[in-house]
Amino acid sequence: MRPRRFFPAGALKGTIRVPGDKSISHRSIMLGALAVGETRVTGLLEGEDVLATAAAMRAMGAQAERVGDGEWSVHGVGVGTLLQPQAPLDMGNSGTSTRLLMGIVASHPISATFVGDASLSNRPMGRVIDPLSQMGAAFEASEGGRLPLTVRGAYPAVPIEYRLPVASAQVKSAVLLAGLNTPGVTTVIEPVPTRDHSERMLRGFGAELTVEELGGERVIRIRGEAELKPQTIEVPGDPSSAAFFIVAGLIVPGSELTIQNVGLNPTRAGIVEILRKMGGQIEEVNRREVGGEPVADLVVRHSDLQGIAVDPAVAPSMIDEFPALFVAASLAKGRTVTSGLDELRVKESDRLSAMAAALAAAGARVSETEDGLIIDGTGGEPLAGTQAAVTTHLDHRIAMSMAIAGLASRAGVEVDDTRPIATSFPVFEALLDGLAA
Numbered sequence: 001m002r003p004r005r006f007f008p009a010g011a012l013k014g015t016i017r018v019p020g021d022k023s024i025s026h027r028s029i030m031l032g033a034l035a036v037g038e039t040r041v042t043g044l045l046e047g048e049d050v051l052a053t054a055a056a057m058r059a060m061g062a063q064a065e066r067v068g069d070g071e072w073s074v075h076g077v078g079v080g081t082l083l084q085p086q087a088p089l090d091m092g093n094s095g096t097s098t099r100l101l102m103g104i105v106a107s108h109p110i111s112a113t114f115v116g117d118a119s120l121s122n123r124p125m126g127r128v129i130d131p132l133s134q135m136g137a138a139f140e141a142s143e144g145g146r147l148p149l150t151v152r153g154a155y156p157a158v159p160i161e162y163r164l165p166v167a168s169a170q171v172k173s174a175v176l177l178a179g180l181n182t183p184g185v186t187t188v189i190e191p192v193p194t195r196d197h198s199e200r201m202l203r204g205f206g207a208e209l210t211v212e213e214l215g216g217e218r219v220i221r222i223r224g225e226a227e228l229k230p231q232t233i234e235v236p237g238d239p240s241s242a243a244f245f246i247v248a249g250l251i252v253p254g255s256e257l258t259i260q261n262v263g264l265n266p267t268r269a270g271i272v273e274i275l276r277k278m279g280g281q282i283e284e285v286n287r288r289e290v291g292g293e294p295v296a297d298l299v300v301r302h303s304d305l306q307g308i309a310v311d312p313a314v315a316p317s318m319i320d321e322f323p324a325l326f327v328a329a330s331l332a333k334g335r336t337v338t339s340g341l342d343e344l345r346v347k348e349s350d351r352l353s354a355m356a357a358a359l360a361a362a363g364a365r366v367s368e369t370e371d372g373l374i375i376d377g378t379g380g381e382p383l384a385g386t387q388a389a390v391t392t393h394l395d396h397r398i399a400m401s402m403a404i405a406g407l408a409s410r411a412g413v414e415v416d417d418t419r420p421i422a423t424s425f426p427v428f429e430a431l432l433d434g435l436a437a
């Protein structure tokens with residue numbers, strides 16, 4: 001364990017650049033490995049989760065090599081020609097790696113065993129096992145549809161039409177990726193829109209993929225036995241990583257900071273919308289497109305935040321940002337009510353109970369409901385801070401959220417283990433220390 005106490009350090013000033021988007025980084029390695037020829041990637045997030053994806057693709061025959069800082073070269077083997085991995089694929093802490101790779105393996109004539117850390121081994125995989133079984137893949141999973149599990153791919157797999165029972169980009173992507181090597185047309189129906197990086201990138205690599213709006217639902221169709229063409233990809237900065245610095249800038253008095261290169265895909269930008277509704281001053285400058293995704297630099301100034309009732313409909317577009325939002329709400333004036341967040345209970349930790357416990361320990365007024373938190377903010381007064389360390393439960397987002405809470409506290413916040421931060425944002429502490437200095 002690597003504990004650290006995060007102290008109040010005065011106004012945050014300066015300019016930072018957040019690392020590449022985790023979702024897009026995973027997908028660029030996976031699709032690069034399934035194209036024939038060399039894909040070049042810049043701005044790749046070199047966090048542990050993405051490195052687990054790269055190692056898995058290498059174990060199945062592709063080449064994925066680092067050639068510079070965030071610069072990667074991927075030599076793909078082509079859809080349908082992945083090799084049987086010789087050892088279990090270690091997914092570490094990464095749900096995205098696991099679920100998307102299960103989809104890829106499901107329609108290849110290979111089998112693969114997936115293992116992971118204690119957090120990942122507690123997360124539900126039934127949500128991908130169900131549709132992939134319908135496509136013909138066979139599974140041997142641990143109790144409750146958990147890791148370790150083995151997938152035996154079906155070849156040829158059967159195309160299905162699948163309506164997502166949970167709003168999950170990982171489930172959607174698993175089925176679309178399985179569809180890549182399945183004869184005919186695989187269809188995913190999405191009643192609630194989730195991040196659309198897979199759709200954008202599959203098209204970019206030349207897959208025949210269509211999206212149609214039908215009766216308020218998104219109907220996504222992909223034609224299988226696709227031939228993917230290698231691409232040059234520039235990965236935009238991760239809004240989920242930027243969120244910690246946006247919240248820090250808003251709650252620490254006197255702060256003014258610029259966060260460069262933040263991806264603002266509408267399926268990801270819910271946090272900016274909600275913080276603005278709370279009174280947060282977040283200005284967008286230099287709007288542009290990077291790697292087919294909208295991007296801007298954000299200028300964030302300390303603001304008097306107001307509590308809010310968060311519309312559960314925005315949840316999918318800020319699903320990983322709720323821990324950071326809960327910190328902002330703890331410092332806002334009045335009550336913030338969130339609901340419809342059952343999915344937060346099956347992330348790296350149960351993020352509702354983990355954040356309720358950690359914020360309460362830091363002096364926030366918070367209560368937990370079945371599907372959300374209710375927070376009565378301080379109106380800008382700093383939190384008391386913690387005595388004992390708060391528990392992160394192997395969850396990077398709990399660690400980073402509570403680090404930010406420490407900046408707006410009197411006594412600081414002690415985090416029991418900062419190691420999980422490296423899964424998604426290895427330079428987080430260095431950036432934070434640089435701004436505070």
Ligand SMILES: O=C(O)C1=C[C@@H](OP(=O)(O)O)[C@@H](O)[C@H](O)C1
Binds near residue numbers: 022096171343
């Ligand atoms: O597809 C992706 O890259 C992701 C989808 C989301 O998970 P769910 O699909 O489980 O909601 C998100 O929480 C995760 O961090 C990344």
Ligand SMILES: C=C(OP(=O)(O)O)C(=O)O
Binds near residue numbers: 095347348424
């Ligand atoms: C939920 C997350 O990731 P994953 O599902 O890939 O572990 C996250 O990064 O917050």
